[in-house]
Structure formats: C-alpha cells, structure tokens
Amino acid sequence: MDVSNHASKFNQWKDTYNWNTCKTNRKEYGQFIAQFLTSESRVLNLNGIYGSGKTEFIRRLYVELAQRNHPVVYIDVWESDFSNNPLAVICSELLQQIEYVFKEKDPTGKAVEIGKAKNIFNKLKSKLGICLKYAEPATAFTGDPSLISGVKAISKIVEVTPDLNDSKQFQKYTETIQKNHIESIQAVKDIKEYLTYLSELIEIIYALNIPIVILIDELDRCRPNYAIEILEVIKHFFETEGFTFLVATNTEVLEHSVKSIYRIDFDAQLYLRRFFDRKITLPQVSMMNYLTSKNLDFDKYKNKKVLLYPFIDDQTINLSVFASLFENNKIELRGIEQILNRFFVSLDYAVNQRKSSETLINTVVLMLGLIEQHLDKVEQVERTNAEKAYFSVAIERPIKDLIESMFNCVTITQALKCHSTGGRVTEFGHPQTMLIVESSNFSKVKSTNHQSLESAISKMISYFNDDNFNYWMWEDYQKIILLSGHIE
Incomplete structure (x- = not known):
C-alpha cells in the first residue's frame, strides 16, 4: 500500500526530512532509535535542549518509521496549546491520521476483517466521545483543570461528596455522578482494548508492522498545566499494547513546569518517571x-x-x-x-x-x-x-x-x-x-x-x-x- 496511507505526512516530508538531508550526522542514531521504538509498546521521552534539532530529528524519524511500514502519527501539541481539552486534541489527531489506513482497499481480500476494523474504529470513537462528554463538567465541578478528562475528576467528586440521604435532590445528583464515573471508567478500559485490537487488525489486514508510533512534539513549549494534562492523557488513555509514544521535550524545562503547578520543592523527576518508561537523550553533534x-x-x-x-x-x-x-x-x-x-x-x-x-x-x-x-x-x-x-x-x-x-x-x-x-x-x-x-x-x-x-x-x-x-x-x-x- 502507499506509504502515505499509514503516514499521512509522508509525502509532505519525505524530500525535506530524510537522513540524506540531515546535517547533524544523526542517521545511524536515528535508525537505532527507530528500532528501539518499535521493539515493544512503551512511552519514551526524547530529551534535548532548546534549539538542539528535536523537531527536525523527530520528523526524520517519522519518515524512517513510515518506510519501515509502521503506522506513524505526528502531533505538534503546541499548536493546540490554546485548547482546554488535551484529550480531544490527542483523539482528533490520532483518529484522523490513523483513518488514512482505512482509505486503502483491503489488499488481501479479507473483507470480514476490514469490516471488523471499521466497526472497532467506530466503537473507539464512541468510547472516546463518552470520556469527552464528562471532561468539561468535571473540570467545572472540581476547579482543577489538571485532572484527567473527567475520569479522575468524577472519581474525586464521588470520594468527597458527603452522605446526603436526607435530600432527594442531592441523592439524585450523587447517583448521577456515580453513574457517569462508572461509565467513564468502563470507557477507558474499552478504549485500551479497542486500540490494541485495532492495531492487530491493521497488522493482519494491511501487513503493516506494529506498534503504531505516536510522535509528540513541542510539549515543553506548552503552558505548564496543559503539558501535564497531555502526559496524563497519554498515560491513562493510550498507554496500551500496540502503541508506542515518543514525547520530545527539554526535560529540564518540563520539570520546571511540574514544579510551577505543584511546588518548588516537589520532586519533578520522580513525578515524570510515572509517565516515561525510558528517557532518550539527543546526542551532541560534531x-x-x-x-x-x-x-x-x-x-x-x-x-x-x-x-x-x-x-x-x-x-x-x-x-x-x-x-x-x-x-x-x-x-x-x-x-x-x-x-x-x-x-x-x-x-x-x-x-x-x-x-x-x-x-x-x-x-x-x-x-x-x-x-x-x-x-x-x-x-x-x-x-x-x-x-x-x-x-x-x-x-x-x-x-x-x-x-x-x-x-x-x-x-x-x-x-x-x-x-x-x-x-x-x-x-x-x-x-x-x-x-x-x-x-x-x-x-x-x-x-x-x-x-x-x-x-x-x-x-x-x-x-x-x-x-x-x-x-x-x-x-x-x-x-x-x-x-x-x-x-x-
């Protein structure tokens, strides 16, 4: 199948962002990282100071991965920094770029499987919609925008809501919140299952390699609370079998963002280890x-x-x-x-x-x-x-x-x-x-x-x-x- 069907930006980037045009001599390093990224599903941090060439490197990595027959998604999260809903941003980019795969006709004649894949894809959209449905109300109730898209927010509301059995109105309110909480928790579980199943079907139907690789760029340029919310979304919704995330950051700046949200003496390094399985450092160039x-x-x-x-x-x-x-x-x-x-x-x-x-x-x-x-x-x-x-x-x-x-x-x-x-x-x-x-x-x-x-x-x-x-x-x-x- 056409590479652009599993990497929507490939045709746009292949001539500019390839190793032959790389002036930093990072070809061998990039190919090594591409192999490491695709060896199993995980969430990785690519660390590099401002101006070290992270964006150019990650775009060349995109082209390399696409040529290796991996579905690959690139998201510049700074472009959506104005948003108050990082889950919506990640969902939109992920679904839009992965959907390119299904524009290609089934090359193996497995009509049943492609039907299943499209069905799973639609269910995935539906479950993500459930989580998005409660995101804004949850933020409004708690006043804490860093809580994860309704799920953690609703959980917190249930925990702190006092026993108000004497009031039918408040009892009804509590029951509604609990119902929404249960529905959201189940939706998150379903999302992870659907994502894994979807990656398997893509591999079977189109002979593409998994994991699907998601490249997140410019996180350290975002507002501190938004940057943390992006990490929360990745951790709770998309850290699943069949998907690998590479998040490019100036990690020192990201640590300052964490401390600005919590407190100056907060252990930001330990906090960030919750999100990343490994940290990769962009090497200095000659x-x-x-x-x-x-x-x-x-x-x-x-x-x-x-x-x-x-x-x-x-x-x-x-x-x-x-x-x-x-x-x-x-x-x-x-x-x-x-x-x-x-x-x-x-x-x-x-x-x-x-x-x-x-x-x-x-x-x-x-x-x-x-x-x-x-x-x-x-x-x-x-x-x-x-x-x-x-x-x-x-x-x-x-x-x-x-x-x-x-x-x-x-x-x-x-x-x-x-x-x-x-x-x-x-x-x-x-x-x-x-x-x-x-x-x-x-x-x-x-x-x-x-x-x-x-x-x-x-x-x-x-x-x-x-x-x-x-x-x-x-x-x-x-x-x-x-x-x-x-x-x-």
Missing part, C-alpha cells in the same frame, strides 16, 4: 562536521571588491574558528543558524554598500562580535576603536591568541615602537597612532592550522595605512552587527 556539511560559500565574495581576512587563500579555515567558538559557548543549533544568517547578511550588505575602493572585512572579528551580541555581552556595545579588546565569551586555546590578534587589527593605540614583518622595529620620539597589532611583535601569531599569519597581518596593516582603501575598524563591525541583530 560542530565541525555540521558546519562542513552546510557548504558555506565564501568564494562568492571573490571579485566583488570585498576581501575576507585573515584566511586569504583558504576561507574554509573559518569553519574551525567558528566551530570552536560555538562549542566553547554552548550555542545551540537554532542559535548557530541565526548567527550564520546574520554573518552572511552582513557580508552581502558590505558588497552592496561598498565604495569605489575595495573593502577589507575580518571574518574572525565579525563572527566573534555576532556571538557577543547573541549572548548579550556588554563589551560588544561598549567597546570602541581606541581600546584593547577584552572578552567575556568563552575562548579557549588554540584560537584565543588568534582572536586577540584579529581584534588588535581593528583597534588603534598610541605607541613609540612600530613592529613590522621579519621582527623589524621602528622607534619614534613621540607616540604615533597605529593599529594595536603593530605595537607588539605579531610574527608569532598562528592560525588554527598552526600556520603563521604574519603575511596576512602585514597586508592588513598596509591596507589600513592606504587612504584609498575601505578598511573596517571595530566600530564599523559594531554598526553592521547592530543592524543584523534585527533579524531573528
């Missing part, structure tokens, strides 16, 4: 591999009167500098994408705003400044052309000396000695204005590949002293960084 896979195009600026320094001959050396800075400062993938976008937008702006002369742009200075902006570092705003740069971002060797030297190429000082290539020194009787890099011996400055940058720095100094050349100083970078900061 930053260098990630940047390399993006095929960043520096060459397009050649012959456009924009010179990118200090890596004149091999601009790809930038990648090792960028990777180190991103890793040192623990910048997540989403943040890296924003910074890279601003970096190239800044270069494009320089191309379009160039003067008649050539413009020299120091890629290391521009990137470090953009990272400072991303991390809200005050020195990015307060630093001037006429002072030695200091940094509060994390910069580790071997790039620390490189960073300092590059900033010394865009800031000035007054000095009595001026250094040039070959260790030559010129002395003056009065302080002279020069680049800070000229005020000390720069012959020992190395790039990340351990090659000397003496020649590049010497060339930069010559451009700085050429009045016909547009040489960017720190405050020029500051302006472009400020402009690019308006791009999210």
